[in-house]
Amino acid sequence: MPTSPNASATVRFRDPQIEMAHGAGGKATRRLIEGLVAPVLGGPLLDSLGDAALLQLDGASLAFTADSFVVRPLRFPGGSIGDLAVNGTVNDLAVGGAKPTTLVLTLILEAGLSTETLEIELRAIASAASRAGVAIVGGDTKVVEHGKADGMYITTAGIGIADRRVRCAPSTVRPGDRILLSGPIGDHGITILLARGEIDLESDLCSDTRSVYPMVHALIASVGDAVHWMRDPTRGGVASALNELAADARVGVVLAEDRIPVREEVRGACELLGLEPLHIANEGQFLAVIAAERADEALEAVRAVPGGEAAVIIGEVRDQPVRTVLAASAYGSSRVVDMLVGDPLPRIC
């Protein structure tokens, strides 16, 4: 299994206790999963660390995934925890190469939560599920004491039907492959930051929370098995997702820095706070690695989908420096873009 990330890894999780950074989707999260969770829970499928597991069950080819959502505040410009809980799981299935069909949902509610707030989120969930074309078929409700759970935590699990036209895996990624990004980055993370009122900045910025399935579907329909890898760059941002690609596929990734779309508000907030836009979470974008000769066709297909107009090729895969992501400026210089370290923006999803 030369492409398993654990084959040569000697990661050990030695931290004595859990810190916020372990939930941030960056280096600490990967160390926790690779160094403790995956070795104990085992299983070859878990080794892949991808967004959704692919299964053969009763003759069906399915993708299966789950995510918990603990975002604060519960509502923010452009969406809410209910939207995220649906779209997050839908997007994990979509970038797993599957058509999302079915969700189950659990609520952990804080005693004292107003029924009105709960009803608003249930309506957001129903509406997001309807937009994404998925059925919610069951669930569970638990209640914990006042002071716990920040109003509510939501967990969604989803099943999708695997699209046989695509078979993404790090092992299929080749030097020369192009990296497609569906649109501007950082909108979600910075929106949450602003919604908390911790910095004084006027902005019309909205979360990008949405289903990426229509774009992924168009991509697969257009170039099929020329799609070698997909990921939705949520916690840890584009930088963490591409560093995982570089590590899992044992390749280098070079980005053309000036091609990466970042809105002015996001860039401004990042400069003010010393944050890297490539580390900021997105909830409605995806990355895809495409065989070079099909990249133009792929881009055209995604751009033809409403909401995909801003898609762009942001870089390419190289055979070296292996396990490294470089951002190259228009002037010829380049810098290493590491995974997220620490957690500057906790609980953004």
Add this chain to the structure above:
Amino acid sequence: MPTSPNASATVRFRDPQIEMAHGAGGKATRRLIEGLVAPVLGGPLLDSLGDAALLQLDGASLAFTADSFVVRPLRFPGGSIGDLAVNGTVNDLAVGGAKPTTLVLTLILEAGLSTETLEIELRAIASAASRAGVAIVGGDTKVVEHGKADGMYITTAGIGIADRRVRCAPSTVRPGDRILLSGPIGDHGITILLARGEIDLESDLCSDTRSVYPMVHALIASVGDAVHWMRDPTRGGVASALNELAADARVGVVLAEDRIPVREEVRGACELLGLEPLHIANEGQFLAVIAAERADEALEAVRAVPGGEAAVIIGEVRDQPVRTVLAASAYGSSRVVDMLVGDPLPRIC
């Protein structure tokens, strides 16, 4: 759809806020689900309020379910939150008439949780999954601030392959059908109560947490479509499960009180605290409604499975009084056994 619980229901959820009782699995939970969650999230499958949803996907017949676990304390005699999280979802699939095969799992961890505690629970999860014969194929980890989440909350979602030999539904339940219970009741709930140290009682009582699939499998293999309904009586206990049966199938249920197995320690604790054993949660028992003429055969099949020796027929279905559960004493008197009201034992799973 005369058997839909919502067809004639005029339940409205009018409580202004969420209270602990809404998570207890009794009347308040049912009112929340029937009066708010199901109407907003909609869907005919959600109407059934069963433990697992049955799906046709890509040619496969599957069951799909999810549960969150928030038990306090995390560990207790006979098990821990990790055991519950696996067995709870496995049992929902089993009583849904499916062979449990695949789980995904999410962790909401409290910052400051010791790595040792996390590792112990991961090992409990791996061990319970191995015993239950299910694969854990993926998951997610979030971290919330210290003071939230009581160490950890775990959510599991599971898929099972529907067993075509059985088709449980309230609409198949007939007057005369027998009610089978797999073993003694109340062990789990009372174990948690004692583990909290809130009452001073010496006891060797252990939680009954385990997979009920081996017993359910033997039952289905033996009497197949003579099984008309199954449920694992967790939160709200046997009383709440049978009241749901009585309401959903529009029948009466009569129990022979002296046949219901209750351990001395459970009976003693219940008497001390004014609790009803029929309201106490179980995490390793199941109830089944069986056609009368196959009941002996069914009982024999369950008793032949290791751990099923204490199975017993505890009562039968009557055509009236409809929507009511009665417990009849050996002396000819009888009392109404209502669903759980309020929440005397919060957060037992």
